[in-house]
Amino acid sequence: MKRRTFVKNSALAASAVMAGPSLLARNPKQDIILGHGKKRYKLDTKWSQADITKYPVKDCHEMVQDSKGRILLLTNETKNNVIIYDKKGKLLSTWGSEYPGAHGLTLFDENGTEVLFICDNNRHQVIKTDMNGRVLLTLDYPKETGEYTKADEYVPTETAIAPNGDIFVADGYGKDFITQYDSKGNYIRHFGGRGETNAHLLNAHGVCMDFRDPANPSLVISSRQQMAFKRYTLDGKYLSTISLPGAWVCRPVIKGDYLYAAVLMSASQPWKQSGFVTILDKKDKVVSNIAANAPEYEAGQLKELFQTDAVFAYPHDVCIDDEENLYVAQWNSGQVYPYKLTPVS
Numbered sequence: 001m002k003r004r005t006f007v008k009n010s011a012l013a014a015s016a017v018m019a020g021p022s023l024l025a026r027n028p029k030q031d032i033i034l035g036h037g038k039k040r041y042k043l044d045t046k047w048s049q050a051d052i053t054k055y056p057v058k059d060c061h062e063m064v065q066d067s068k069g070r071i072l073l074l075t076n077e078t079k080n081n082v083i084i085y086d087k088k089g090k091l092l093s094t095w096g097s098e099y100p101g102a103h104g105l106t107l108f109d110e111n112g113t114e115v116l117f118i119c120d121n122n123r124h125q126v127i128k129t130d131m132n133g134r135v136l137l138t139l140d141y142p143k144e145t146g147e148y149t150k151a152d153e154y155v156p157t158e159t160a161i162a163p164n165g166d167i168f169v170a171d172g173y174g175k176d177f178i179t180q181y182d183s184k185g186n187y188i189r190h191f192g193g194r195g196e197t198n199a200h201l202l203n204a205h206g207v208c209m210d211f212r213d214p215a216n217p218s219l220v221i222s223s224r225q226q227m228a229f230k231r232y233t234l235d236g237k238y239l240s241t242i243s244l245p246g247a248w249v250c251r252p253v254i255k256g257d258y259l260y261a262a263v264l265m266s267a268s269q270p271w272k273q274s275g276f277v278t279i280l281d282k283k284d285k286v287v288s289n290i291a292a293n294a295p296e297y298e299a300g301q302l303k304e305l306f307q308t309d310a311v312f313a314y315p316h317d318v319c320i321d322d323e324e325n326l327y328v329a330q331w332n333s334g335q336v337y338p339y340k341l342t343p344v345s
Contacts (some may be wrong), residue, residue, distance in 0.1 A: 033344055034311065036295065039258075039279050039288035041326060041341035043311060047089040048337030055080050055094060060329035060338055062105040062251070063319035066114055066131065071319065071327060073338060074105035074118065081118075082133065087321055089340070095133040099123070104158040104206075104251075110165065117159040117167070124151040126159060126169055139169065142179045144187035158251050160207040160219065162234065168219060172205040178221060178236065191236030192221065199238035202226050206251020210259075212282050220252045220259070227267060229259075229284075242284045246304035249278070255320040257282045262315035262328060263292070266306040273313035277328060278305065290326075290341065312339075 032043040057075040064072050070092060073083045081096025096102070101122025108115050115136065118127045128137035141154035148154050157172030165183025178201075180188040192201040203224035210218045210231070218239060219232045229242040229252055248264040259280040266274040276292035286295035286302060291311040296303045313333035318326055326341040 032311070034290045034309070034341065035279075036288040040344050041290060042344050044340040044342065045336075047327070047340035048085065048091075049089045050083060050085075050091040050337065052335075052337070055083060055091065057083070057335050057337060059331045060316065060333075060336070061103050061331065062317040063327050063329050063338060064105055064107040064116075065319060065321045066107060067109070069322065071321065072105065072107070072116075073329060074099075074102050076100060076102045082116075087323070087325065099127070104156065104170075106159045106161060108161040108165075117161065119156040119158060119169070121155050121157070121173060124154050124156070126156050126167070137185055139167070139181065139185050142169075142177075142187060142190065145177065145179060145190045147175055147177055147190065147193070157204070158206040158222075160209050162209060166234075168207055170204045170207040170221060172203055172222070172224075176201040176204040178204065178207060178219075178232075180236070189236055191232070197238075198230070198241055201230065205249075206261075208252045208254055210252075210254055212254065212257060220254075222249050222251055222261075224248050224250065224264070229261075242280070243302060244278065244286070244305060245302060246306050247276075247278055250316050253318055253320065255324075258287075259284075260318045260320055260326070262318045263305070264314050264316065264331070266292070268304065268306045273310065273333070274307040275312045275315040275330070276305075276307045277312075277315060277318055277326070 035041050056077050058077045060075050062074045071085045078097045080094035081099045081102050083094050084092045099120050101120040103121050104119030106117040116129050124141050126139040141148050141151040155173035156169050158170040160168045167181040169179045171177050176194050177190045178192045179190045201223045205224045206222040208220050210220050221230050223230050227244050227247050231239040246267045250262040253260045263276050277290035279288040281287050291309045293308050314331045315328050316331040317329045324343050327338045329338045
């Protein structure tokens with residue numbers, strides 16, 4: 001779905017009534033435990049200690065953790081595009097004022113030096129920076145593909161970086177192609193795009209590298225309006241679809257044996273602040289949902305997923321730190337800071 005359509009729908013959603021009574025309102029003094037099986041968490045909505053009057057956010061789009069243990073948040077608020085916290089929520093620093101469409105944030109260890117890749121919807125670019133915001137590389141719209149006639153047709157939402165430095169860019173709000181570059185920004189190939197086959201994508205919102213099977217590394221790509229992830233080889237050949245009925249999934253995030261994803265909204269409650277978080281195991285089976293119904297399979301098919309507790313509005317990303325805590329960033333959700341979820345046994 002194009003970004004302008006999202007904005008239009010968000011205006012409608014702002015006046016919508018939540019699908020059910022707020023879990024937060026029902027339990028103002030009790031710990032809120034969410035999730036299923038071995039993936040259950042205690043919710044903390046007050047994790048961020050930043051002063052909202054000094055360090056505002058618009059949409060909290062994505063988050064990563066660096067090698068120092070810091071949590072980096074990307075927002076499209078140009079007073080402070082990148083907000084850096086410690087794991088307890090203490091504000092450490094901020095930078096960035098030149099990314100009005102800041103959307104995707106990927107961290108990559110480049111021969112022992114960490115760098116960031118920022119996708120900017122408004123600028124129609126991908127920008128590589130050091131950890132302090134110094135620009136190292138800028139990728140403009142991929143005219144080399146022959147698929148684009150102008151920059152406005154290209155609205156990148158996410159990147160994934162291969163161990164050799166190759167850059168995969170998902171054009172999630174444009175034409176839904178995945179464009180691959182080498183580490184210096186030279187075009188290699190493109191694949192995906194819209195169409196009628198399983199190999200095509202619709203709202204290719206996120207992309208990540210999956211090395212959980214070392215013998216068969218792959219790319220996992222969101223096809224959000226199709227409520228699915230799709231798996232491809234590293235040279236762009238379609239492999240399989242992971243169907244997630246009811247779940248408008250954002251980018252996949254892999255940590256250990258599990259794949260985590262924010263779900264923007266439930267298909268059964270469109271544009272009614274009906275998001276949640278889903279967790280899949282190494283076999284691509286949903287094992288837990290945070291603020292949604294327990295996963296249930298029938299004849300090998302996953303039954304529809306939907307929000308059950310009004311904890312989140314529109315979750316947009318999940319970050320998993322080195323202690324298995326989760327941080328959830330939200331889009332169009334009242335300019336709230338991220339929530340933290342701590343594992344419970």
